[in-house]
Amino acid sequence: MSWSAELTEALGRANVITDPARLRTYECDGLTGYRVQPAMVVLPRSAAEVAAAVRVCARHGVPFVARGAGTGLSGGALPVADGIVISLQKLRRVVEVDPVNLRAVVEPGVTNLDISKAAAPYGLYYAPDPSSQQVCTIGGNVAENSGGAHCLKYGFTVNHVLAAEVVLADGTVTTLGGDSAQLPGYDLLGAFIGSEGTLGIVTQVTVRLLAKPAAVRTMVADFATVAGAGDAVTGIIAAGIVPAAVEMLDNLAIQAVAASTESVYTPDTVAALVVELDGPPDDVAEQFDEVQEICREHGCTKIMVAADAEQRRLIWTGRKAAFAAVGRISPDYFVQDGVVPRGRLAEVLGRIAAMADDAGIRVANVFHAGDGNLHPLVLYSEADGEHDRAERLSTEIAELCVELGGSLSGEHGIGADKACSMPRMFGEDDLATMLRLRTAFDPDGLCNPGKVFPTPRLCGERPGKYRPHPLEEAGVIERL
Amino acid sequence: MSTATTYRPATLAELRDALVDSAGERLAVAGTGSATAWGGEPVHDAVLDTTAMSGLISCNPTDLTVAVQAGMPFATLQETLAEHDQWVALDPARAGTVGGLVATADAGPVRHTFGSLRDSVIGVTVVLADATVARSGGYVIKNVAGYDLAKLFHGSLGTLGVLAEVVLRVRPRPAATATLAVPCDAATAFDLGGRLIHGSLEPVAVEWCDGTLLARFDGTSGGVEDRLRRARALAGSDATDAPADAWSVVADLVSGDDGDTVVRLGTAPDRTPELAALVAREAAAHAVDAAMTSSPFAGAHTVRLRGGSAAAHAAVVTALRTEQPAVTVCRWTDGLRAELPAWGEPPPAVAVLRAVKRAFDPDDRLGRGRFAPWF
Numbered sequence: 039m040s041w042s043a044e045l046t047e048a049l050g051r052a053n054v055i056t057d058p059a060r061l062r063t064y065e066c067d068g069l070t071g072y073r074v075q076p077a078m079v080v081l082p083r084s085a086a087e088v089a090a091a092v093r094v095c096a097r098h099g100v101p102f103v104a105r106g107a108g109t110g111l112s113g114g115a116l117p118v119a120d121g122i123v124i125s126l127q128k129l130r131r132v133v134e135v136d137p138v139n140l141r142a143v144v145e146p147g148v149t150n151l152d153i154s155k156a157a158a159p160y161g162l163y164y165a166p167d168p169s170s171q172q173v174c175t176i177g178g179n180v181a182e183n184s185g186g187a188h189c190l191k192y193g194f195t196v197n198h199v200l201a202a203e204v205v206l207a208d209g210t211v212t213t214l215g216g217d218s219a220q221l222p223g224y225d226l227l228g229a230f231i232g233s234e235g236t237l238g239i240v241t242q243v244t245v246r247l248l249a250k251p252a253a254v255r256t257m258v259a260d261f262a263t264v265a266g267a268g269d270a271v272t273g274i275i276a277a278g279i280v281p282a283a284v285e286m287l288d289n290l291a292i293q294a295v296a297a298s299t300e301s302v303y304t305p306d307t308v309a310a311l312v313v314e315l316d317g318p319p320d321d322v323a324e325q326f327d328e329v330q331e332i333c334r335e336h337g338c339t340k341i342m343v344a345a346d347a348e349q350r351r352l353i354w355t356g357r358k359a360a361f362a363a364v365g366r367i368s369p370d371y372f373v374q375d376g377v378v379p380r381g382r383l384a385e386v387l388g389r390i391a392a393m394a395d396d397a398g399i400r401v402a403n404v405f406h407a408g409d410g411n412l413h414p415l416v417l418y419s420e421a422d423g424e425h426d427r428a429e430r431l432s433t434e435i436a437e438l439c440v441e442l443g444g445s446l447s448g449e450h451g452i453g454a455d456k457a458c459s460m461p462r463m464f465g466e467d468d469l470a471t472m473l474r475l476r477t478a479f480d481p482d483g484l485c486n487p488g489k490v491f492p493t494p495r496l497c498g499e500r501p502g503k504y505r506p507h508p509l510e511e512a513g514v515i516e517r518l
Numbered sequence: 519m520s521t522a523t524t525y526r527p528a529t530l531a532e533l534r535d536a537l538v539d540s541a542g543e544r545l546a547v548a549g550t551g552s553a554t555a556w557g558g559e560p561v562h563d564a565v566l567d568t569t570a571m572s573g574l575i576s577c578n579p580t581d582l583t584v585a586v587q588a589g590m591p592f593a594t595l596q597e598t599l600a601e602h603d604q605w606v607a608l609d610p611a612r613a614g615t616v617g618g619l620v621a622t623a624d625a626g627p628v629r630h631t632f633g634s635l636r637d638s639v640i641g642v643t644v645v646l647a648d649a650t651v652a653r654s655g656g657y658v659i660k661n662v663a664g665y666d667l668a669k670l671f672h673g674s675l676g677t678l679g680v681l682a683e684v685v686l687r688v689r690p691r692p693a694a695t696a697t698l699a700v701p702c703d704a705a706t707a708f709d710l711g712g713r714l715i716h717g718s719l720e721p722v723a724v725e726w727c728d729g730t731l732l733a734r735f736d737g738t739s740g741g742v743e744d745r746l747r748r749a750r751a752l753a754g755s756d757a758t759d760a761p762a763d764a765w766s767v768v769a770d771l772v773s774g775d776d777g778d779t780v781v782r783l784g785t786a787p788d789r790t791p792e793l794a795a796l797v798a799r800e801a802a803a804h805a806v807d808a809a810m811t812s813s814p815f816a817g818a819h820t821v822r823l824r825g826g827s828a829a830a831h832a833a834v835v836t837a838l839r840t841e842q843p844a845v846t847v848c849r850w851t852d853g854l855r856a857e858l859p860a861w862g863e864p865p866p867a868v869a870v871l872r873a874v875k876r877a878f879d880p881d882d883r884l885g886r887g888r889f890a891p892w893f
């Protein structure tokens with residue numbers, strides 16, 4: 039029997055898509071510039087069916103790509119032409135909310151926000167909150183080690199997942215992690231989280247839940263310069279305060295937000311900081327005053343404190359809708375995700391502005407200022423032939439972040455998008471060592487191939503020659 | 519094994535050379551040697567001592583990061599950070615080197631909030647058995663580029679490669695801290711701890727140590743005082759403000775003394791009372807003194823056995839393994855090794871553990887036997 043017939047038999051005709059028109063839906067993720075039509079899409083209804091599908095793939099050497107909601111921004115769920123896509127959309131059951139043990143067990147297709155909704159009756163919530171949380175799935179979050187505005191204080195997906203049931207590349211089902219984090223042996227769960235779907239398919243996730251903080255205070259502070267806003271963040275950290283979130287928006291981003299939602303942001307400010315503190319009321323009150331003081335010391339021009347939950351919601355709606363909002367001021371855009379050591383924020387923003395000027399392309403910035411994770415939005419018009427120029431600028435920005443001692447990606451992943459830039463950040467031996475892990479999980483390389491690691495097919499025969507890491511040049515780190 | 523060769527590199531280059539020079543030899547990777555008994559007994563021809571690699575690489579208070587050589591004593595690291603009013607959010611009982619802490623996955627009561635070092639390490643440089651030098655992660659607290667090899671080395675007990683450099687995220691030290699102590703049994707402790715958490719009092723640590731619940735609060739001085747007051751009201755009349763050294767009881771219990779057996783294990787939080795009952799019952803049945811300390815909401819427990827025969831210790835540990843197979847023996851009373859396998863039932867993903875070990879150290883040169891009989 040052909041593999042496609044075997045898959046159809048294993049999953050039932052209703053759960054298999056081969057019709058080209060319907061396959062189109064699965065051609066790309068949030069990085070819409072990359073499109074590949076898969077040979078087939080399967081929609082298993084259980085972990086057992088996922089395993090059955092993977093076993094067929096393993097037997098026939100068919101590559102497979104897991105897919106959650108397809109909101110990924112690095113082409114992680116980009117299909118392989120001669121392979122299949124395994125959609126987890128039918129696995130969307132909240133299996134259990136366990137308030138006593140402060141955890142929930144969910145299937146991978148459950149959306150991030152639905153976990154918090156299920157936990158809400160118990161006064162609990164799931165902390166990582168990517169802006170896409172209404173749509174993106176926990177399976178995708180695990181694969182990408184997704185963050186969110188609140189990860190400065192609370193950490194990323196990896197800090198909030200206790201166990202994952204995983205279908206390995208040979209179709210066997212195993213569990214990584216367990217009832218507690220106290221387990222002997224290598225932390226396979228930790229290594230799996232953030233592996234971008236290349237080490238196996240998650241079929242069930244146990245997440246930690248936190249008690250909702252007793253108090254939350256949110257403000258927007260306007261600044262006349264980006265550097266002033268950056269210095270204020272440094273001041274907040276130096277004062278020993280760990281805000282729940284510190285987000286920055288520049289003027290172009292604010293204009294975009296203003297054009298599309300009920301904006302609470304000052305339209306003509308050069309930069310705005312959103313600072314949120316949460317925790318016990320007395321601690322929050324004291325530090326909230328201190329933060330306002332620090333902002334004033336650094337020349338902030340106006341502070342708007344959210345008076346109630348509705349104003350807080352508006353602040354966050356504006357911030358979280360910023361990517362989408364940019365769509366209203368530009369026909370097309372790329373989102374970058376580089377990270378710089380926080381102390382170099384002002385410098386990197388200055389250089390991005392200069393590079394954007396040189397390229398004649400606008401770049402809006404909305405980002406996680408507390409941890410130095412930028413999201414430059416490179417605005418362009420496909421119709422006006424700006425695509426290649428914008429893409430080049432976008433790649434240059436990510437590589438600039440590495441040059442400044444940072445990373446290509448803070449939360450969106452490498453995927454297909456930045457694989458060719460990996461040699462800028464890692465040496466051959468680093469990548470080869472990572473591949474040993476990949477080989478241990480997936481010796482035949484069937485699980486989401488062509489992602490994360492540069493390949494000649496993807497990057498040309500000479501995938502970006504290794505250049506010394508800037509910290510290496512500065513003598514801070516050595517490579518042998 | 520005192521006749522074994524010792525390699526004592528001071529730099530990454532020397533470490534790499536040591537792995538080249540020792541080709542064909544089986545190596546025991548060592549920090550200060552405070553946790554060499556964990557798990558199985560590795561065989562080795564030579565010792566790779568990392569304690570000369572003890573330097574500070576860079577300290578970046580505004581970025582909330584610090585980079586050190588893996589042989590740096592953890593205490594030295596904390597002292598360095600204290601100068602900047604910062605700390606690595608970890609309070610192990612006694613600490614050897616930073617590398618040893620990563621390799622043992624050891625942690626203390628603040629694991630309740632901050633997890634273990636896996637949650638604070640943001641980058642590593644490792645040297646593999648074949649002298650390959652590899653780096654993963656980096657110098658920024660948020661980073662998803664490439665696989666996170668640091669996670670693999672967490673709990674690796676010297677069997678996967680040698681940690682050479684470790685980059686960590688740090689946190690500001692709290693302005694104030696206070697501890698509430700409540701004498702109670704494990705079931706009461708679990709219930710009260712739950713009420714502190716659900717009441718949003720945000721204890722940074724909740725520990726039930728040998729009959730006393732300790733809850734620590736960190737924050738601003740006004741905030742801590744207020745929460746301590748409210749916690750005391752919840753806890754009832756037996757509750758007292760504990761002195762700062764209340765926590766040394768936990769450290770003493772976890773460390774144990776010569777002749778003790780010390781084991782650690784993890785369970786779901788709500789199994790804590792049952793586990794405490796099981797420990798008491800089995801200890802009584804086998805005429806052993808048992809003491810237990812738990813971070814119930816992290817589901818992390820340490821049990822110390824004292825007095826009685828090795829066979830009696832073995833019987834108690836075997837009973838614990840029935841409740842939870844993943845028990846690590848950290849300290850072995852004399853003669854216990856002959857009575858008890860180093861590890862219990864392997865975890866479900868043991869095949870993957872083996873495959874990873876094979877991929878990183880195909881000749882099984884590093885820490886051979888540490889995880890026997892699993893691999």
Ligand SMILES: Cc1cc2nc3c(=O)[nH]c(=O)nc-3n(C[C@H](O)[C@H](O)[C@@H](O)COP(=O)(O)OP(=O)(O)OC[C@H]3O[C@@H](n4cnc5c(N)ncnc54)[C@H](O)[C@@H]3O)c2cc1C
Nearest residue numbers: 549550551552553612614615617618621624675676681773
């Ligand atoms: C006096 C004292 C007593 C202690 N007693 C206990 C106790 O009873 N129970 C307890 O839970 N904790 C105990 N600890 C805490 C424990 O030592 C810590 O887990 C940790 O700090 C060990 O560090 P080390 O440098 O001593 O490691 P070592 O004991 O030298 O090594 C521990 C393990 O880590 C590996 N390792 C060490 N360095 C590296 C490296 N750079 N790269 C790769 N692998 C490495 C070794 O191969 C070994 O498997 C004690 C600490 C001290 C100082």
Ligand SMILES: Cc1cc2nc3c(=O)[nH]c(=O)nc-3n(C[C@H](O)[C@H](O)[C@H](O)COP(=O)(O)OP(=O)(O)OC[C@H]3O[C@@H](n4cnc5c(N)ncnc54)[C@H](O)[C@@H]3O)c2cc1C
Nearest residue numbers: 106107108109110114168169175177178181185235240449
């Ligand atoms: C408007 C917008 C805002 C965003 N904001 C954020 C943000 O704030 N923070 C952030 O971190 N990200 C953000 N993202 C990116 C994206 O939402 C996250 O990466 C998310 O985790 C992807 O989830 P998904 O279900 O859409 O996964 P997909 O896009 O379907 O897949 C992403 C990757 O995960 C793999 N995968 C999916 N499901 C599984 C599974 N069950 N098992 C194994 N692998 C699997 C895929 O193969 C692919 O490699 C944003 C995206 C958009 C469009």
